[in-house]
Amino acid sequence: MPRLKDHDAIRRIAKKSLFEGLDAMCEGALIVDRDARIVWISEKYVGRLKLASAAAAEGRVVEDVIPNSLMREVVRTGEPMMLDIMQFGEESFVVMRVPVKDERGRVIGAAGFMLFDTLASLQPLVRKFQQLETELATTRSSLAAERRAKYTFSSFVGTSAAAMEVKRQARRAAQADTTVLLLGETGTGKEVLAQAIHAASPRAHGPFIGVNVAAIPEAQLESEFFGASPSVYAGADKRGRDGKFMLAQGGTLFLDEVGDMPLGAQSKLLRALQEKEIEPLGSNRVAKVDVRVIAASSVDLRQMVGMGRFRSDLFYRLSVLPIELPPLRERIADVEALCEHILEDIARRSGRPQRELAPTALAVLCAYAWPGNIRELRNVLEQVTMRSDAPRLSAEEFSLVLPRLAGAAHASGRRTLRLADIVADAERNAIRSALAAADGKKILAAELLGISRATLYEKLNALAPRDGEPRH
Secondary structure, three states: OOOOOHHHHHHHHHHHHHHHHHHHOEEEEOOEEEEEEEEOOOOOHHHHHHOOOOOOOOOOOOOHHOOOHHHHHHHOOOOOOOEEEEEEEOOOEEEEEEEEEEOOOEEEEEEEEEEEEEOOOHHHHHHHHHHHHHHHHHHHHHHHHOOOOOOOOOHHOOOOHHHHHHHHHHHHHHHHOOOOOEEEOOOOOOHHHHHHHHHOOOOOOOEEEEEEHHHHHHHHHHHHHHHHHHHHHHOOOOOOOOHHHOOOOOEEEEEEEHOOOOOOHHHHHHHHHHOOOEEOOOOOEEEOOEEEEEEEEEEHHHHHOOOOOOOOHHHHHHHEEEEEEEOOOHHHHHHHHHHHHHHHHHHHHHHOOEEEEEEHHHHHHHHHOOOOHHHHHHHHHHHHHHOOOOOOOEEEHHHHOOHHHHHHHHHHOOOOHHHHHHHHHHHHHHHHHHHHHHOOOOHHHHHHHOOOHHHHHHHHOOOOOHHHHOOO
């Protein structure tokens, strides 16, 4: 018997013991030569495969005995297949395949072991794996849904001349794969329009990543946009992170309030736009990016350039296709459609019946200046629907919420204004706004107001004495 200190002898004994142990534990085993011919098969395997005898299999090509065998592949590649499921007729076996090598490391055959004759033994492992796969697929699907555009051009509600012109320009921008700059007061629907542009563009299949520059602390801005290498982070988390540009790869990156970006980050943004590449924080690695940028600002970027607070070269790069969104007071004709859309959304979210607007209430809403634009309109409608249970919302209910009307009532020493005063004031301001938007053309102003020209003249005559307007 060889001494245990003889390494070669130990290895030979271990190999023999391991093979015999596997043969004893498994439901079957076989060995093939370099031509994938069976040179040995265990009696257990003979029984499992329903063969007449071992001799009936030896010398035959393995595929003739086991049609779905991959033993030849193991011989060809020299790589083991540690855990696999093999189909044999209507039965499924769990098998393991390993190459057999000589002293010089050459593959001279392969050994196969049937570990289990049924999949029942692996059910706990299979169930856990399937559960993890399901959870991963659900997470990926949810994340992909979050990164898809939620709005289309139909979401940008309005049929006024101003709204239609904005949508016309935006549809043209959707087909040009270049930067777009959306300008307009806060609450005018810049993000809705950005998502609509993305959804109508060739990049619609890619992600839409929106980020409000003003909401990110200056110290985190660079890593938020361009990512960071693992070396930046101390402690256990050494994975680094992808920035917004990498997350938007193949899609659109929307930069809201881009005017709030510090000058240092502006230079890196300019490089990303010009060179189509970014450099993560703390890294010397340059990564190529394929991202379309849509930027938005509620401040005058030209004025900021003049003040030295915004790079002129970045401004020109962003404003290749500038689109200016008009404030709500310049498209009063869209108020009714916007109210209908918002009230429908409120009803869907709350699960309550949709409310209607009384004609006098609509007149009040059309008379208000809306400094907060569509966002303020939604806020007012939500407040009134929360305060009232009535199916039809009245002018008086809005007079309690709208700042101008509430302020006027307080100044007069009354809790509310008379309804007749509210309606008359509303009509007066709506007509004035429509005439301003139509450059004084009464036919166009009547169209914007949704009334006939004769009705407009009647209202002008009725309101002129109080307003100081000349009679027509």
